[in-house]
Amino acid sequence: MRIAVTGGAGFIGSNFVRYWMDTNPADEVVVIDALTYAGHLSNLAGYHERPNCQFVQADICDYQTMLKVLAGVNLVVHFAAETHVDRSLGAFELERQFYRSNIEGTASLIRASREAGVGHFHHVSTDEVFGDLAFDDPQKFHETYPYNPSSPYAVSKAASDHVVRAFAHTYNYPITITNCTNNYGPFQTPEKLIPRSIALLLANQKVKLYTDADGIPGRNIRDWLHVQDHCEAIALVIKKGRIGETYGIGGEAELSNFHLVETMLDIMSEFLDRSLTIENSVEFVADRPGHDRRYAMDLSKIKRELGWQPRYSFEQGFLETVQWYTSPEGQAWLASLSDRTSDVRANQEQVVAVRENWQAEHQ
Numbered sequence: 001m002r003i004a005v006t007g008g009a010g011f012i013g014s015n016f017v018r019y020w021m022d023t024n025p026a027d028e029v030v031v032i033d034a035l036t037y038a039g040h041l042s043n044l045a046g047y048h049e050r051p052n053c054q055f056v057q058a059d060i061c062d063y064q065t066m067l068k069v070l071a072g073v074n075l076v077v078h079f080a081a082e083t084h085v086d087r088s089l090g091a092f093e094l095e096r097q098f099y100r101s102n103i104e105g106t107a108s109l110i111r112a113s114r115e116a117g118v119g120h121f122h123h124v125s126t127d128e129v130f131g132d133l134a135f136d137d138p139q140k141f142h143e144t145y146p147y148n149p150s151s152p153y154a155v156s157k158a159a160s161d162h163v164v165r166a167f168a169h170t171y172n173y174p175i176t177i178t179n180c181t182n183n184y185g186p187f188q189t190p191e192k193l194i195p196r197s198i199a200l201l202l203a204n205q206k207v208k209l210y211t212d213a214d215g216i217p218g219r220n221i222r223d224w225l226h227v228q229d230h231c232e233a234i235a236l237v238i239k240k241g242r243i244g245e246t247y248g249i250g251g252e253a254e255l256s257n258f259h260l261v262e263t264m265l266d267i268m269s270e271f272l273d274r275s276l277t278i279e280n281s282v283e284f285v286a287d288r289p290g291h292d293r294r295y296a297m298d299l300s301k302i303k304r305e306l307g308w309q310p311r312y313s314f315e316q317g318f319l320e321t322v323q324w325y326t327s328p329e330g331q332a333w334l335a336s337l338s339d340r341t342s343d344v345r346a347n348q349e350q351v352v353a354v355r356e357n358w359q360a361e362h363q
Ligand SMILES: NC(=O)c1ccc[n+]([C@@H]2O[C@H](COP(=O)([O-])OP(=O)(O)OC[C@H]3O[C@@H](n4cnc5c(N)ncnc54)[C@H](O)[C@@H]3O)[C@@H](O)[C@H]2O)c1
Pocket: 006, 007, 008, 009, 010, 011, 012, 013, 032, 033, 034, 035, 036, 037, 038, 039, 040, 058, 059, 060, 061, 078, 079, 080, 081, 082, 083, 084, 101, 105, 124, 125, 126, 127, 157, 180, 181, 182, 183, 184
């Protein structure tokens, strides 16, 4: 089988490429990635050089190139997207990149897939399309939960889901979709919460914890999904899921941000053999604009139909993630990002500027 993975040089995409090549060694894999500030070929070290892996640096919006690259491909797994929520809250030049890559890019890619004769298109999406849940809501998100996105990122992903479903409906095209919760694990760039927190704590610096308008720190709740569990679930949906169906994926690890930080401090204290506490390791800052309260995913469908459930507890997954970031492989990978640090730093500066402006306006 020949599969194409878009966004395969990003965090989850590269974990998926490695997972797929390890578990399906006879397959040929084409990785398509524009290598934006978020994509790094070093995420695929040891894999992209293999004879059965081809790397194509290209933009998914480039329909003609996609047509050529997808010739002879049986399956497309679509991860490529602008993904950094804070960045989507920046200047309109940044916001429109989300609409371009995530909506136009998905529309262009699925059309090229059909035209090139690809037999199955799997679309990777997020639970953020559903908006958020009240803290005390007994319900969780599920596959038929109403869409109510609340950031430009979530809007663009919601629209991309609709693009895929409408295309499948119109052309009777074989698709599957997954919507998952927050991922963490190896190869996640240090701008994201968990790797950033690990880096700060290792450097003896404080992690930041948002305090909401009522003065409650770390109240927001997220569900944490280890990227390895996510990759296994996607592969299972592709192989055994029903065509045309959507499956929710989560880590069954709902934690308030306060509890998340407490857990990270406990594990890091043991790992570093020094006492990290809320008092000595946390700085409280004002919340970001429109921060969603709670995300949680009901896994009944994927459990019932495919027998899947996450294997990682957050404690185990986080410990292994710290071990990876501090391992020779993780350290070499972090060092390899240095050729792209100016892109990453420029992105981070834009994001920080947005947040500081907002905080200045609201204090
Ligand atoms: N990270 C999470 O917690 C999470 C949660 C739910 C869903 N998702 C979804 O999973 C997918 C992957 O997320 P991630 O965290 O790995 O993101 P990431 O930002 O690490 O990687 C995205 C990749 O897509 C590439 N890309 C962006 N625009 C492109 C374009 N126009 N053409 C070609 N390549 C392009 C980037 O270069 C990068 O390699 C996304 O679709 C995201 O919406 C992520």
